[in-house]
Amino acid sequence: MTYKEQLRKIWRQYEVENGEEPHTVRECFDWAVERGLWAPRPQDIAKIFGREMSEALRQEIRVDEQGRHYRAKHCVRENRGGVQLALWNDIDRAPRSFMEKSFQQRRQGIVRDSYQLKMDVDHFNDSRSKGNPIQLILNFEDDVAEIEAEKAYGDGEVA
Incomplete structure (x- = not known):
């Protein structure tokens, strides 16, 4: 197990x-x-550092001249010699090819999450929600536009 x-x-x-x-x-x-069913496992401190550093890098936000909040650090996952690496770079210095790959990988993550959400909703609707299915909209354009409008015309805070 x-x-x-x-x-x-x-x-x-x-x-x-x-x-x-x-x-x-x-x-x-x-x-x-x-009940003694769980106890901490020995941890690899390099892995702990890696997780914590990745989280810190992911959370670094800057504001550009137009007032847009954007992530400063971006990651690309690559296999080199059979080892998966997470390579980090700064959006304001990274080559375009790095940023294209990073954006595509993030988009694919969103697609996979959306697919799994659809499978979960479909299962629930088929097994427990006869006649009153939960509706799922996977087109996020209106949601993104709403957040942009809130940022431009609202209180400026984005959740």
């Missing part, structure tokens, strides 16, 4: 004991530790 399979097993055990209503991961954590 993989580590993630073990975690899912703990969650199922937690649901059995605590009911199937929504719970927080923190509640499950407290329960699992109290």
Whole structure:
């Protein structure tokens, strides 16, 4: 059993004991530790640093002359010699080819997330929502335009 399979097993055990209503991961954590079902694993500090640095880089935001908030650091994932690498660069210095690849990879991530969301909604509608299906719109143009309008004419804050 993989580590993630073990975690899912703990969650199922937690649901059995605590009911199937929504719970927080923190509640499950407290329960699992109290029962000795989970303990911290040894961590590779280089991996921890990598995760934390990636998160910090992803969150660096700048504002351009037009008042647009944009991400400063971008990532491209590449395989080199059978090893997957995350290469980071600054949007204001990176070559166009790097930025094209980064934007395409991010877009593909959104597409994969949207596909999975559609599969989840379709499953729910087919199995539990007969006659009153949840509607899912995967065209985000209006949503993006609304956020742009809020930024231009509203309070300037984007959630």
